[in-house]
Amino acid sequence: MWLYLLIFSILSQQSVFGQFGDFEQEYGYVTVRQGAHMFYWLFYTTADVPNYTDRPLIVWLQGGPGGSSTGIGNFEILGPMDLSLQERNYTWVKNFNVLFVDNPVGTGFSYVDELQFLTTTNDQIALDFVELMRGFYADNPMFEGVDLYIYGQSYGGKMAVDMALRMHEAEEAGTIRSNLRGIAMGNAWISPVDATLTWGPLLLAAGLVNQEGYEAIQASAREAERLFNEGQYVASTNQWAATQSVVFRHTTNVDFYNILTKMPTNLPDSRSDLELSRDMLIHNKPYSTPVDDRNEYNLQYLMNNLVKPALEIPDHVSWGSQSNAVFAYQNGDFMKPVTEGIEKLLNETNIIVTKYNGNLDLICDTPGQILWVDRLKWPGAEAYRNATRQPIWEDGKLEGYYKAHGNFRFFWINVAGHSVPRDNPAGSNAFLRDMTSFG
Structure with missing residues (x-):
């Protein structure tokens, strides 16, 4: 890590450092509405392919609402570097182009000019996301038409449902040239x-x-x-x-x-x-404590003191400073389910809908997920209920189970709590391969 900091310091002084770390990346802001500015950070895949676009684009959404994808999802869960700024051996970037998005606006490096521009409903979050993706494709047209998958954890899984509906609507209207193939709801706040x-x-x-x-x-x-x-x-x-x-x-x-x-x-x-x-x-954790490991950064410090200058984030933006307000503005929508949206996806689209859950989680526990899944109304509901649950074997180890019918599937992941990709990377490969054929 200290060698990394030395290199960072030298390159910064020479004014040629336009990224954070050695991984190929792109980042930027999209003004999704007047007064509302959303930040994204893309890491290109390191897979051995002729072109980046030979692999799918995965959007990762953090929970909260107010949790930062570019910070928590990136450095704590599945990005190319961990909090020690060492390469993560199970990063999703090995197989996919991964787009971390700070949403809703006000989360992470995203910001609003005034708090009145924060969202209050899941649908407003979804509409902002469509505008974010329009801006992303304008900046990165090579990804137009590339298979797109949205993976959301916790509240991010709830957001993904309405995002998929609005993205599909925009694709049908021809106002965006994306190719949304599936969404995944990980330990999600669905009901x-x-x-x-x-x-x-x-x-x-x-x-x-x-x-x-x-x-x-x-x-x-x-x-x-x-x-x-x-x-x-x-x-x-x-x-x-x-x-x-x-x-x-x-x-x-x-x-x-x-x-x-x-x-x-x-x-x-x-x-x-x-x-x-x-x-x-x-x-994304039940408490905050000082970091005892001297080789691991405190995320708040990392994002505001190292990442911020490297990515040339505006001086007036402080990572996470509006996150509490983001949560407060969603209070009236927080307990509302999005099961009707899932039914609409299953009844009206061919989008793959994946639900995965770590069996050691409490806040978004597996028994609570099964309740709403069994109530879903869609043509394949009875066939899904009667389908055989299959084991997930990875390298000779039982990592969980799955059940599927049509474009809906449920994955039970063993030895995992709320953040499955971090807790059980091997088990995560199963639902990644099922949806994308890679992983």
Whole structure:
């Protein structure tokens, strides 16, 4: 890492450093609306192919809302370099062109001139994304017509559904020359009420709470459901956050992103229930601690002190400074499901719809995903339910299971929590190959 910094310093002084690291890349801003500016960062594939465009383009979306794809998705999960600025051996860039997008506007290096330009609904996020992709293709016309796949984690999976609908609509109208082939929803916030109502049963089955704890969690979760059913969406969001705190109390702070681990014993802290839940989702981890490993960067420092000058980000933009506001502006939409959008994709398009889940996740737990999947109304619903679940073998190791029919598939991934590509790269290869034929 220190050699990397020396090279960075020398090249910066010579004013010839136009990228971050040695990987071929492209980056830029697209003004998606008046006052709303979205940032993207593309890494070209390192696959041995005659042209970059011989491999698909994958868009990676982070959760939150307010989590940065260019920061978290890139350096913490699947980009070409990790937080030590060392090459990641399982990076998706080995097989694909990967486009990290800071969305919604206000996330990461994306920004709005005034907070009133932030989005408040999933559909608004989707419309901004279409404009972002129009700008991306204008800057990078060689990718027009190249197979496009959208992979979203957590809230990113929710965003991907409406993005696919709006992208398909634009393709049909001939207003964008993309070739969207599929979307993947990883441990996604698709039906929030279903997820919240299954926390208690999962924790009880795993032996992490007793009957008293289970009943307390369920009572709080059912109150979130009641508020949602009454149309009190912001109140339901607040009650969802309160339910998380009930879980903390009765499990001695189980890690919501991996039920086999614990959070620090000083949580919950002085933050409110909603603030704690917000910070968990934005930062893709249940808590923030100083980085003890002297060879690993703090992400906030890395993005604002090394990446920002290298990519010539405007001086007035601070990575992540508007993320809390992004989350707050989505409060009324946060608990709303996007299952109708998934049904529309299955009923009206040929777009591949993939759901994958790490079985150790709690916040977007697998039992909650299965509930909404089994309720989907589409022509292949019965055939999917009756399909045989197949094992996923990678190098002689059972990495999970999958079930598929038509253009819908579900992947259960073993030994993985909320961030499957990071927790189980081998298992991730299965759903990548299934959708793209590469991986």
